[in-house]
Amino acid sequence: MRKSATQATACGAALTAAALLLSGCGASGSASPEKSATGPAKRGGSLAMSLGSAIDTWNPQKALATQSFRVFPQVYASLLRSTPDGKKVLPALASSYKTDPAAKTLTFTLNPAAKFSDGKPVTSADVKFSEGLWSKGELYGSYFSSIKSVETPDPKTVVFNLSQADETLPAVLSTANAAVFPDNYGGKSEAAYWKKPVGAGPFMVNKEAVGQSISLARNPHYYRSGLPYLDGVDYKVVADGGQQLLQFQSGAVDVVNGVELEAAAQYPKDSIVGAPSSGVSVLTTNTKSGPLKDGRLRKAIALAVDYKKLVAGGYVGEASLATSLLPQQVPGVTKCPTCTWSTTDLAEAKDLVEQSDYSGQNLELIVSSDSGPGKLAAQALVPMLAEAGVKVSVNPQPTSSLIDKLSKSDFQLGVITYSALAPTPIDPLGFLAATGNVFSQSDPEPDNKALVAVHAASTPAEVKTAVQGFEAAANASYAVIPLAVPNALDAVADRVQGFVAAPYQAYCADELSIKN
């Protein structure tokens, strides 16, 4: 029951938080492209980083803003951490874990070096307390629905009793949504704790000017010996893309988190670090009212789009073709063999428009006016659809209005980018199910069926089968049309060493350092 109750809010989270970072620290793997190390890392110094907007809360269970999940990995640590490519999990606060499919348990042995920034050791009681917060989370609680109970046989051992074997759980446990907090908030009141939280991440909160800046200082008790290299990280909120560029050029900012795609070419070429994001830009249609009730018109729209040109122009070349409706970077998501996503056939599109009930009226396409690549893409779609005989006008909306219109089904067409919040298909599937397939109000049955199957999957093959079943059903309805997979870009100054872009735009700053 908890799952269904929480899904509706989780979807909002996935939409507004355009992409989420992995909380796992320790970018020890290799990711390309990256700002690779050119010499031995030097200890000391601090870096200034820009955030496109302020963090909305320090509580990961209530956080919606993407920017919050950029900051969390610096302050919090989880039982596991992810490799920079987001495909494998590594030990973190837990030095090891073992699964017992027969007993349906997941047992963690905590790292003896794991301590919170106040010097107190991380114990099994802390994990049990934290799991209580995760499961009760209004936004992300459903990710932990397979955890039935938590046992703490000793201070360094935690046993998760599961309702079913859950292939996706370790990945979820490597995110900031599964950050470990001190038992009973370390003796503080809940409100006091979330004002200035104590975590086991590489840094601790030093100062915060709400909505403007956050100053983090090195956590002297960090579990990874010798890290972090930096003495501190200073985040400042710089909302305007032009300002971000100017501050980066002047040296006032060392790292721009989330460079606007359109502005990327203005940055020095070697400063941009990018990776395919965990998001997908989609064209969603209102299948319950208006001319888009007609599936033939929806299919015509899908076939009228020249996806290669759209990627080149609408996404300024900073995207790749979408091969699935679910974010294709997410482990377990693969191209469905029967799906025809990103296929163009103008002749058939014209035929379908002729056959449909569409009478040539203007269709309004809403898109966020605030940020993101959608605005340009939406404009690029207009002449493509016009060529097939579908008249469309673009109406940019502030993100809040956009979400309001989408959730009230007060729209005809919408371009949005939704992102996975964790490296598991559970998250995007949950988002799609809860939003009636990105607010298109199409049949949620395939989503729910896939969700159940993925939760119950014990092997990657079972996950793949469930996901492909969903993709085939989504492709048949054309209620939501994936347009492109936009890149996630960061700008990193030359003096920064050790930066590795992660597909979920999240990186931990523990291995960042300043060049000699």
Place this chain on the structure above:
Amino acid sequence: MTDTAKIAAEEAPPARKPRSRRRRGDGKVAVGMVIVGLFVLAAVFAPLITSGHPADQDLLNRLAPPSHAHLLGTDQLGRDEWTRLVYAIRVDLRVALLGSLIPAILGSLIGIAAGLGSSWLDTAIMRTSDIVVSLPLFIFFIALVGLLGPGTGFLFLGPGELPLIIGFTVISWVVYARLLRSEVRRVRSMDYVRAARLGGLPRWRVIGWHIVPNSIGQTVVYLFVDVGLAVVAISTLSFLGVGIPIETPEWGAMIQSGRTVIQTNWWLIAAPGAAIALIGMGLALIGDGLDDRIKS
């Protein structure tokens, strides 16, 4: 020639040098008219001096530099910048003109009523205008346009234009009303108006023949300045993403979209920026010149 005629010719005053017909302000008006006229001509003959349609995209030729094929290069969607710049004149001038003319007519009528009506009517109008003046202009516009939505156009107006004109009307009538009210109050106490009244002329004739024509001068001057201000306001609102639909060629929207590539394709901002400055200057010169004429 007879003696009489000779004497008359000798006594005739020397022929006067013809007085210059130029009046103060003529130069400004002329320069202003040339600038505005060029813009109007460009708008009228847009299809002849541009290539293609302003909405035509060439996604594989984005951000091309200025060339023979594209005088001002191409924008983020491969649209010809020169074509968009020229077609934008139609949109900006149309909305600015109507957004100034309608409130000018409405405000003038209200101003005349306030200036000639009873004291309670004058008070009511002036207090109402105080309220309108206190409205934060751009917030009001954003709210109004959001409320009305862009629509699909009205008569010869394109989508998004009518809400802007309504917004200008709601806000701008006040200036005209106050201007004309004070002029009317000044003129109505002039001796020639009193004489006309005492001479038994009907009230409507005194107003129509003596008061209004002698009060309207400053309003006409301000109208030209107001059109220029309206162009700037429309561009500002479009820059903020309010009003004219995003795909419509409009100077403010062009500056907005060029903002992100200012360092590599600065002309995408410079060209519409210069257009706004030029048309504003042209209209201001006309207004200024007319003002000089009235004062001289």
